[in-house]
Amino acid sequence: MIRQETILYKLFLIKFSDMELLEQMQPDYKLCPTCGSLGCCKPHDEYKRYMITIHKGKRVEYEIYILRVFCDSCESTHALISDVLIPYGSYTLRFILHVLRAYFNRNCTVEILCERFGIAVSTFYDWKKLFKEHANLWLSALNKIYRVSIQEIDDFENIDKLPFSFFKRYGFSFLQRRKATNCNRSPWSRIFYSVFHIIAKWLLFSFKSILITS
Numbered sequence: 147m148i149r150q151e152t153i154l155y156k157l158f159l160i161k162f163s164d165m166e167l168l169e170q171m172q173p174d175y176k177l178c179p180t181c182g183s184l185g186c187c188k189p190h191d192e193y194k195r196y197m198i199t200i201h202k203g204k205r206v207e208y209e210i211y212i213l214r215v216f217c218d219s220c221e222s223t224h225a226l227i228s229d230v231l232i233p234y235g236s237y238t239l240r241f242i243l244h245v246l247r248a249y250f251n252r253n254c255t256v257e258i259l260c261e262r263f264g265i266a267v268s269t270f271y272d273w274k275k276l277f278k279e280h281a282n283l284w285l286s287a288l289n290k291i292y293r294v295s296i297q298e299i300d301d302f303e304n305i306d307k308l309p310f311s312f313f314k315r316y317g318f319s320f321l322q323r324r325k326a327t328n329c330n331r332s333p334w335s336r337i338f339y340s341v342f343h344i345i346a347k348w349l350l351f352s353f354k355s356i357l358i359t360s
């Protein structure tokens with residue numbers, strides 16, 4: 147996965163919708179996150195997924211296409227995921243933060259709130275828990291939060307480039323349920339991987355040459 151940095155903050159005030167932000171995205175795949183090669187990734191294919199977001203206070207769903215690139219150097223493929231999206235899920239960051247905020251401003255039960263946004267009650271509580279966990283990961287021990295409130299949601303929604311910075315620091319995305327496995331390799335592991343890949347290619351080439359000449 148290659149995260150695509152998007153100017154994403156003040157989500158409750160920004161005039162661009164998630165769909166418009168996606169359309170404005172300039173694909174950037176200069177660096178392969180697996181082997182660290184520069185300029186070796188090429189557009190390969192695309193796949194369909196659903197995006198569930200908020201537009202004018204209401205839940206909206208879109209069918210979107212995610213570009214996948216192929217690295218000629220290490221032969222790995224990577225999906226280009228905009229900061230608007232949360233990997234391995236359909237709900238956008240804006241949608242989740244909007245629902246969490248609505249929870250604190252509600253004058254109805256959690257069940258009615260969840261029904262309004264078309265989500266399960268358990269999903270809502272998962273998000274609330276995840277928000278606290280990831281917020282505390284981001285904050286220092288001194289600023290740790292013990293209870294999520296509207297203030298924390300507003301504070302996080304105002305952090306400039308939060309999704310990109312969070313991913314860069316931890317190797318998985320803010321409010322992402324499943325942790326990524328290999329998208330943020332350290333420089334040393336990239337070097338090791340590149341050397342290993344070159345040796346493997348050389349051995350394969352030598353083996354083929356021996357077979358041809360014998």
Ligand SMILES: [Zn+2]
Binds near residue numbers: 182221
């Ligand atoms: Zn590569």
